Amino acid sequence: MTTSTAKINIATTSLAGCFGCHMSLLDIDERIQDLAEVAVFDRSPFTDIKHCNQSDIGLIEGGVCNAENVHVLREFRKQCNILIAVGACAINGGIPALRNNIPLKECLEESYIDGLGVVNPQIPNDPELPLILDKVYPIHEIVKIDYSLPGCPPSADAICAFITDLLAGREPTLPDELIHYD
Amino acid sequence: MIETTIKSIIHHHASDPTRLLDILLDLQNQFGYLSAETITQTADLLDIPVTRVQGVVAFYNFLYAKPVGRYRILLSNCIIDTMHGALAVMDQFCQQLGIKPDQLRSDGKVSIAETSCSGFCDQGPAALINGVAIASLNSQRIASIVNLIENDTPLKDWPAELFQRPDNIQLPGYLLKQAITPGSAISSLLSRGTQATLDEIEQSALRGCGGAGFPTASKWRYCRDAEARQHYVVCNADEGEPGTFKDRVLLNQFADQMFEGMTICARIIGARQGFVYLRGEYLYLKDKLQQIIDERTANHWLGNDIAGVTGFDFEIKIRLGAGAYICGEESALLESLEGKRGIPRIRPPFPVTHGYLNQPTVVNNVETFATAAKIALEGSQPFNQQGTANSPGSRLLSVAGDCTHPGIYEYPFGTRIDQILDDCRAENTLCVQIGGPSGTMIAEADFHRHISFEDLPTGGSFIVFNGTRDPLEIAGNFVAFFAHENCGFCTPCRVGTTLMKNTLSKINSGSGSQDDIAELHQLCELISKNSHCGLGQTAPNPVMDTLACFAERYQAKVNNRTFTPDIDLEAALQEARQLTGRDDPAAHLDQFNE
Numbered sequence: 001m002t003t004s005t006a007k008i009n010i011a012t013t014s015l016a017g018c019f020g021c022h023m024s025l026l027d028i029d030e031r032i033q034d035l036a037e038v039a040v041f042d043r044s045p046f047t048d049i050k051h052c053n054q055s056d057i058g059l060i061e062g063g064v065c066n067a068e069n070v071h072v073l074r075e076f077r078k079q080c081n082i083l084i085a086v087g088a089c090a091i092n093g094g095i096p097a098l099r100n101n102i103p104l105k106e107c108l109e110e111s112y113i114d115g116l117g118v119v120n121p122q123i124p125n126d127p128e129l130p131l132i133l134d135k136v137y138p139i140h141e142i143v144k145i146d147y148s149l150p151g152c153p154p155s156a157d158a159i160c161a162f163i164t165d166l167l168a169g170r171e172p173t174l175p176d177e178l179i180h181y182d
Numbered sequence: 183m184i185e186t187t188i189k190s191i192i193h194h195h196a197s198d199p200t201r202l203l204d205i206l207l208d209l210q211n212q213f214g215y216l217s218a219e220t221i222t223q224t225a226d227l228l229d230i231p232v233t234r235v236q237g238v239v240a241f242y243n244f245l246y247a248k249p250v251g252r253y254r255i256l257l258s259n260c261i262i263d264t265m266h267g268a269l270a271v272m273d274q275f276c277q278q279l280g281i282k283p284d285q286l287r288s289d290g291k292v293s294i295a296e297t298s299c300s301g302f303c304d305q306g307p308a309a310l311i312n313g314v315a316i317a318s319l320n321s322q323r324i325a326s327i328v329n330l331i332e333n334d335t336p337l338k339d340w341p342a343e344l345f346q347r348p349d350n351i352q353l354p355g356y357l358l359k360q361a362i363t364p365g366s367a368i369s370s371l372l373s374r375g376t377q378a379t380l381d382e383i384e385q386s387a388l389r390g391c392g393g394a395g396f397p398t399a400s401k402w403r404y405c406r407d408a409e410a411r412q413h414y415v416v417c418n419a420d421e422g423e424p425g426t427f428k429d430r431v432l433l434n435q436f437a438d439q440m441f442e443g444m445t446i447c448a449r450i451i452g453a454r455q456g457f458v459y460l461r462g463e464y465l466y467l468k469d470k471l472q473q474i475i476d477e478r479t480a481n482h483w484l485g486n487d488i489a490g491v492t493g494f495d496f497e498i499k500i501r502l503g504a505g506a507y508i509c510g511e512e513s514a515l516l517e518s519l520e521g522k523r524g525i526p527r528i529r530p531p532f533p534v535t536h537g538y539l540n541q542p543t544v545v546n547n548v549e550t551f552a553t554a555a556k557i558a559l560e561g562s563q564p565f566n567q568q569g570t571a572n573s574p575g576s577r578l579l580s581v582a583g584d585c586t587h588p589g590i591y592e593y594p595f596g597t598r599i600d601q602i603l604d605d606c607r608a609e610n611t612l613c614v615q616i617g618g619p620s621g622t623m624i625a626e627a628d629f630h631r632h633i634s635f636e637d638l639p640t641g642g643s644f645i646v647f648n649g650t651r652d653p654l655e656i657a658g659n660f661v662a663f664f665a666h667e668n669c670g671f672c673t674p675c676r677v678g679t680t681l682m683k684n685t686l687s688k689i690n691s692g693s694g695s696q697d698d699i700a701e702l703h704q705l706c707e708l709i710s711k712n713s714h715c716g717l718g719q720t721a722p723n724p725v726m727d728t729l730a731c732f733a734e735r736y737q738a739k740v741n742n743r744t745f746t747p748d749i750d751l752e753a754a755l756q757e758a759r760q761l762t763g764r765d766d767p768a769a770h771l772d773q774f775n776e
């Protein structure tokens with residue numbers, strides 16, 4: 001994948017996630033310098049690029065909870081050669097998906113109508129707001145995903161090992177100790 | 183009052199937590215369902231955690247934590263019952279009774295739901311009403327049942343013809359031609375000697391008839407040789423593999439012989455206590471079986487000093503299952519027998535050394551015990567002069583599906599599939615499912631193969647499908663069965679079977695892509711290689727077999743896209759559109775983003 005001249009493009013985003021996976025990515029500490037030698041970030045919270053350009057690797061944190069998530073995810077799928085579901089929420093829906101067993105009406109009423117301290121109660125309906133889906137979905141149910149990187153969040157070592165493998169053109173593998181959580 | 187009733191039921195079962203399943207079934211018979219209060223008091227009185235009682239109630243399909251109708255109808259959703267019109271039966275019941283599936287009618291009188299194969303595939307569609315099996319449901323029978331329910335007629339007063347369940351023995355062989363005279367095999371055992379009888383069974387090379395085919399004599403010897411304070415004999419009468427009903431017929435006509443086989447086993451391994459674990463679907467057979475046990479006890483073929491031999495003591499108790507396919511797996515069965523959730527144990531150790539209450543236990547199928555009794559009486563020769571070198575003897579097949587003469591056929595091992603299809607008058611056969619959903623599906627090119635442990639092993643289920651059937655729909659039914667019946671213990675099976683069901687249903691609905699076929703291949707591999715027990719290891723078989731035999735049918739059902747979403751995106755926004763009143767362009771999503 002690497003060539004001597006061009007750098008690898010990595011794009012990242014968080015959909016219905018907590019940015020914890022991004023924080024974990026930053027936890028690779030000084031290894032980010034090695035990464036910077038061979039890669040640049042495209043669309044990512046680190047760059048504030050608004051739309052994804054053609055990229056080699058896309059890292060998606062979080063599940064899909066609204067229409068905007070669907071659009072962003074599709075853009076990433078279109079622009080990234082390799083798309084990776086990073087962390088529990090992207091893979092399974094995670095914590096945000098806890099709402100899946102509660103009817104959407106009850107969720108919205110609890111938040112915007114009946115909740116403690118709500119002023120001017122109404123369910124928000126501004127067209128600028130992304131419309132919410134009935135449930136939170138794992139990203140592989142919406143687009144084709146090439147790899148999944150498990151963890152909540154995946155450890156910095158796991159992220160580093162995974163990306164290192166990809167950059168070296170190897171099929172990524174995670175040794176047991178990097179995906180063993182108890 | 184309620185507390186007194188609970189106390190007396192628990193007292194009746196010796197306040198023994200290993201009898202929890204019996205206790206709960208009795209409590210449910212008394213109260214209609216198991217309320218939170220009943221559950222809490224039961225736990226208190228038995229001095230066990232309430233979560234254990236809740237766990238058991240949640241595990242078994244025939245235990246209800248919520249009110250159900252005074253008349254509970256459970257329709258078998260087995261593939262064969264479905265082919266025979268189970269869906270229409272459900273519609274008719276719902277329409278005439280004014281109910282919906284899984285809902286209690288407002289007057290509390292009646293409820294209806296589906297259940298897994300109830301063991302009447304040769305006379306489907308079938309149902310269990312308050313636990314009692316009723317077969318051959320048609321418009322006329324449905325109308326009279328509805329009438330009886332609306333008139334509050336107690337089940338015991340329903341016309342006997344509703345409960346006719348013919349045995350349909352179409353082709354008797356070694357086992358079915360003639361039942362042994364009760365007591366005769368015990369006499370042979372006593373005159374030949376215990377060791378010589380075991381040797382005879384070893385010579386016969388009898389292998390377990392439940393499906394796994396473990397050599398019976400070895401099992402009995404391992405168990406006998408395990409030192410312990412108690413040994414147990416357990417008869418596995420929990421045939422739950424969809425399409426199987428041969429044990430029902432044996433229990434109806436050959437129970438005496440089966441009990442005799444258990445008694446011989448008890449003598450050989452040194453057991454004083456035996457159990458018949460009877461599947462809940464065969465509740466109607468319980469009284470008859472108990473009567474035979476009582477008769478045998480009166481005749482000194484059970485009880486103390488059997489046949490006058492001092493110290494030859496053996497008693498048999500019937501324990502009822504409560505609707506859980508997994509309890510056909512021997513270690514799950516033992517768990518259930520101990521009053522727990524039917525979760526398969528980690529093996530080894532095997533039941534022969536650590537079985538019921540951790541004591542050495544022989545668990546064998548109904549057919550195995552009945553056959554062992556006959557071998558003990560007649561010697562090994564008549565048995566093993568038929569069959570093949572590795573599979574001596576005969577096998578009972580429960581033949582059903584698209585054939586004119588469904589029923590029980592007894593064939594020597596080595597019988598070809600096309601011979602069986604001829605005998606049951608199957609025409610235009612597309613494929614045959616051998617050994618039930620966990621077995622093998624074969625298409626026409628393989629009809630020359632034969633029933634045997636070395637070629638096509640089977641626990642007895644033999645389902646015929648003709649050219650009008652869709653193999654992918656069949657696989658869908660089977661996979662839904664596994665998704666429903668898995669015990670929930672290990673993730674590959676619990677989650678995997680549901681993913682398999684969803685993916686197959688996506689393909690069957692026409693919204694699948696090439697990616698979904700690839701996904702199915704991966705899932706099958708993952709589930710079969712990583713599951714804890716045989717259920718998960720075999721659950722992908724229907725998908726793998728149809729992928730191999732009917733690849734072109736999969737191709738015909740998927741679209742040309744490399745990927746299609748698993749969900750309908752526009753539908754997923756519908757609720758939010760309603761709640762917000764929005765209909766602007768951003769409030770909609772295209773299913774595909776080209």
